[in-house]
Amino acid sequence: MNARILRIAAAVGLIGAVALPGLVYVHGDVVPQAVDTTGLEKLGDKWRDSNPYRSNQRAIEIGSSAFNQNCARCHGLGAVSGGIAPDLRYLEKGDAGDEWFKERVINGSIRNGVTYMPAFGEALGQEALWSIRSWLETVHEE
Numbered sequence: 001m002n003a004r005i006l007r008i009a010a011a012v013g014l015i016g017a018v019a020l021p022g023l024v025y026v027h028g029d030v031v032p033q034a035v036d037t038t039g040l041e042k043l044g045d046k047w048r049d050s051n052p053y054r055s056n057q058r059a060i061e062i063g064s065s066a067f068n069q070n071c072a073r074c075h076g077l078g079a080v081s082g083g084i085a086p087d088l089r090y091l092e093k094g095d096a097g098d099e100w101f102k103e104r105v106i107n108g109s110i111r112n113g114v115t116y117m118p119a120f121g122e123a124l125g126q127e128a129l130w131s132i133r134s135w136l137e138t139v140h141e142e
């Protein structure tokens, strides 16, 4: 085997060792961390279609810590992804990004019976999740 193939084999081995446990073992064992949303307007049970807290300073503060507790293990600290899950800094800004964000956090992502991302809608509630979205927009990259 030449050096190039060895390097590729090593890289593939590494991805298998690092990324797969992150994806496969999450099934059922991600415990959502409660988020204190004191100080934010309550939104009720019906999900909004766009972020009611956009640019709200209190929401951004809450969202920053809620993200690190609930999302960073897959999406990376500060939303800088290490490659296991999409880099959320690139999520579209504004209403279009809100729509996709809402769809994913409510439903998670399950493909072929494997949980790639657990659902968070009921566990965290929309106040906490829209706070996370508010914070994400502050670290957005084009």
Ligand code: HEC
Residues within 6 Å of the ligand: 022, 026, 030, 067, 070, 071, 072, 073, 074, 075, 084, 085, 086, 087, 088, 091, 100, 101, 104, 105, 109, 110, 111, 116, 117, 118, 120, 132
């Ligand atoms: C166990 C790992 C894991 C955790 C925890 C997790 N995610 Fe995800 N997330 C993923 C993966 C993997 C995908 C890609 C899913 C796919 O491609 O089907 C994803 C996709 C997304 C997307 C869509 C991104 C895109 O570009 O399509 C959003 C938005 C998102 N996650 C938000 C969150 C938020 C907010 C949290 C915390 C409340 C969170 N995720 C927690 C693994 C995770």
